[in-house]
Amino acid sequence: MPDSDDTATTPAPLDLPGPGDWLAWVTQRCEDQLAEAERQVGLVKAGSSDAPVVLLAWNKAETALANAEAVSLWAEVHPDAGVRDRADELSQRVHKYVTELGLDRDLYAVFAALTPDGLDDDGRRVLDHTLRDFRRAGVDRDEATRDRLRELSEQGVKLSQDFGRNIRDDVRSIRVAPERLAGLPDDYREAHAPDADGLVTITTDYPDLVPFITFSADAQARHELALAQNTVAWPANDQVLQDLLAVRRETAALLGHDSWPDYDTEVKMIGSGQAVADFIDRVGEAARERAGEELAVLLERKRVDDPSADSVATYDSRYYSELVRREQYDVDGQVVRTYFPFEQVREGLLEVTGRLFGLEWIPVPREDAGTWHDEVASYDVRLDGVRIGRIHLDLHPRDGKFKHAAQFDLVRGVAGEQLPEGVLVCNFARGLMEHDEVVTLFHEFGHLVHHVLGGQTPWVRFSGVATEWDFVEAPSQMLEEWAWDADVLATFARNSEGETIPRELVAAMHRAEQFGKGLYAMQQMSYAARSYWFHARQHDDLTAFGDELQSRYSVFPPLEGAHMHCAFGHLDGYSSGYYTYMWSLVIAKDLFSAFDRDDLFAPEVATAYRDKVLAMGGRKDAADLVADFLGRPYSFDSWTAWLAE
Template sequence: MAPELRTTDAPLAPIDLPGGGDWLSWVAERCEAELAEAQRQVGLVKAGSSDAPVVLDAWNRAETAIANAESVALWAEVHPDAAVRDRADELSQDVQKYVTELGLDRDLFAALDGLDPAGLDDDARRVLDHTLRDFRRSGVDRDEATRDRLRELSEQGVKLSQDFGRHIRDDVRSIRIAPERLAGLPEDYRAAHPADDDGLVTLTTDYPDLVPFVTFGSDGDARRELSLAANNVAWPANDQVLQDLLAVRRETAELLGYDSWPDYDTEVKMIGSGQAVADFIDRVGDAAKERAGEEVAVLLERKRADVPDADAVMTYDSRYYGELVRREQYDVDGQVVRTYFPFEQVRQGLLDVTGRLFGLEWTPVPADEARTWHDEVASYDVGLGGTRIGRIHLDLHPREGKFKHAAQFDMVKGIAGRQLPEGVLVCNFNRGLMEHDEVVTLFHEFGHLVHHVLAGQGDWARFSGVATEWDFVEAPSQMLEEWAWDADVLATFARSAAGETIPADLVAAMRRADHFGKGLYAVQQMSYAARSYWFHAGPHDDLTAYGDELQRRYSVFPPLEGAHMHCAFGHLDGYSSGYYTYMWSLVIAKDLFSAFDDDDLFAPDVAHAYRDKVLAMGGRKDAADLVADFLGRPYSFDSWAAWLAE
């Protein structure tokens, strides 16, 4: 059964972007108008009605308007005009200040707390329960002095988070090296990096420069130099910013009665407690330790063929020697593989694959109709059963002042009969040939976009889009990665310039080669998760030194001397203490994928059941229940453990 669609006499339309017009005014006017609407609806909630459905409808409209206002943060990350980005940051502070005030508004809380839930349907009751829970987590029941301090901390936290992200976004570093030090790089990469008047080549820390260089560049010193630059982005500025942000979070949790920020943060997540995060990190680390040790020994042996006295494999060696091992021992040459993945073909192939899988139609929107913020943004209307159910925007290449990583951002939360869901995928891919791991990343991130649109067909803003527990949100996207590894799927779009389809035996070799490094991946992920957790669990005077200690404890790669990676570790803001989410979600993703038939990944009965029971539900049920509804049983570690041992 497809997600329920509701139509009005006038079909819903996407929001009207200004295109080449006055973005500075438009961003401010939209944000301020939505805040004014939120305030009006909140006034209706507080008007004294005891009719629960009427009050909750007003609250839902308020939450919808707040979400629309909060989406101003998108323009701080993607707009090419620095003035618009700065204004969006200022407006975001206003929005978050208002949200904080609402969370501490005792009259508003009393109006909602006094409602009689009898007669409400399951969704409405869940909205009310979650809303009252969030009020208590905001500190509405604390004394006046505590609530005043919580306001101050919230405002400080918003500003610090913006500073942290802006320092990363604006700090593109570079190195200059002689052309001969590009040895090992593909021809198209070298052609795109000609020598300047001084006879030197400039390489930046943006992904299209960084990733191929550390994967294929044979000059170890140059790999180290560029890796060090990348790991020092936003240093030293973000060191103190992060310390201040961590302090704000610790004090907030303490004022609210929690032992630590991770305990506060995990209360509304699947994992349930801070200690459970620490235990999970150790569980995965212990499970992967032996395999990681065996794999790093293989890398070291290969490195010694080049550097006989080498005694360790460094982080900047891992991709390069991993690539050599796959080429020499698994007969997979990444430079050959990438010839089958021109960007434009991959993008279209992704649309075709997801359209077939989920029964969706992707219709290109002409630039003069979409009127987006940059001419490289590609927009598509999303259809299901001949009805438009949303719009997406793909902003996939790097530029100055743009968000530096890969993520999906909400532009509009979908509300049945009121507004179409619109989402934006923001990445930093090469405009030419893509590495296969970039193809996998694109499938992953696009999964969030599909989730946002499919779950934007219901009545409640609270449950619209990717609205599940935060440690589940990666699972659907991680599962979609599997389609980027299937030979039959890849054969539909992976073709060389000569028109040759990627050979099935090459894909099989790629899959075999991909098994190498799973242990390394798991322990390195746990070193990141440990930073995320332990930085928040208690104060540490020197985050660089403590981060290096955690690297030595969990990873098999020594810390990079002179690096301060925590300053560029953007997930310490958005995910705070919850970076474990990626591996936790992977456990569930492997279990979800076990329901699909390897011989027919497009089987509609399974694909549509997954679409309707997991993706389209948004936040209407707890994530564990969504998984159980689809699998017919609770999730388990078994599929993940089998994957790790494979």
């Protein structure tokens, strides 16, 4: 459908300033949306008892608030430090206003007096969730408690910003002699030329870090880089995290909960803090025997290099796992990566997801998209010829940018009102990619697809990735499966000679991928245990307690001198809920069981998944979405079978 027809029937994308004054634009955008939210809240409080009228105004208020809250994106990605700082300041204002709304008894009284007459199922769900939000904010507490909750909320926002900023701004490095790059791929060595002192600098940014710890034959250098990585934001974030944990503990107590995990899980699939602890132990026990067997294989291989070795360190695990896969499974990671030049992977990803979900990704010229950096690529998203969203891919590292991989909302879609726009923020190399990175890109792109497809609802609170937080990773983890399929990879995985990745190599990669599942599950539980137990109880020494949890849940010993919690960004956004990744993986394996592995693009099942899960956003509980698609409740069976493969 031509653009003229397209734009006549759908809202226009957000008008970004491009080379214009970003500082003024970010400020104006946030302030205008806050003003609109205040205006709509005034209409809500005007006294109407008509539920549809009240909820319509409230939906507009929440839409404006979501637009204002999106200012936090610019703190993570904008190349201008002044814009990043202003975004943090504005974000504090937004969160302060949101807190005030949650504690506004007059506003709450309007909703509490409404009856659901005249509301459809979605409207009733909006009303129920709104009342729940007020209760969880503490609106029914006494005045002194509400005042303290306000203070804690403001403190928490500032501490979260400090925590993230300290990670974002602290890039560490080691300097090594060129000969210590033994084992690294040729293109990596060529990209890391010696400086005037004859030394090579290796940073903790992912494009430097991941290949080095995977391929470097220098154990001491791997140790040095691992230690640098695990001391990012130390010591600053140690106290910041302690203060943030204290804020969360006190908040939970004031709201009548025994712990922050109990408060946090009240609105999640898992249901309770104790259920999180039980889940961590369940997965750990299920994986322990296999992890021990895999560790023995790594140790045996390490003893070929060092006969006196009696343990495998965390910084050994990726290197020796790579050697085991190369020597025992005939998979050489350095050969595999030659089939994955970044640009080919990006275009292949778009083709695969477009075919799977019936979408078109239409490149938007940079001058029309108004992006914030030359390396950002923007695309309009079309379904059945109609533009339904826009995405922006910001996929390479730079100073001051978010250091991990995540999807950020730029605009939450509201049918007929505003087009969903999402930003994928990653830190991939500009040249060849490891296959693990290809899998990561598919994973993160799954969030973007979810954001756009789920952004076609009239209710902003159900828009996009709006399900329970411990379900949000499941659709993305399922999309990883397409990055392992030989037929899928054959569509874009080609080396510099134009040769397609051989099917027998992909088959070998599959066999090799089975190795390390137990190790992975155990290490994930060590992270999940930190996330849970740091929040469940107070601990004076987070490093020592983290090491204790590492010893309990992982087969790899703690790294002496490391303080990984200081750079563990998920302790902010996911708080006590890092278990989410494994919980979602359980569901993802169950969702994938509905697909035909011999035809991953079979339209009937792909369309059903798109429409019954992704496009629904948060209109139903996640368990109901899964049951609608599978025709039954979710179970552990597929995950258990996967672990046993």
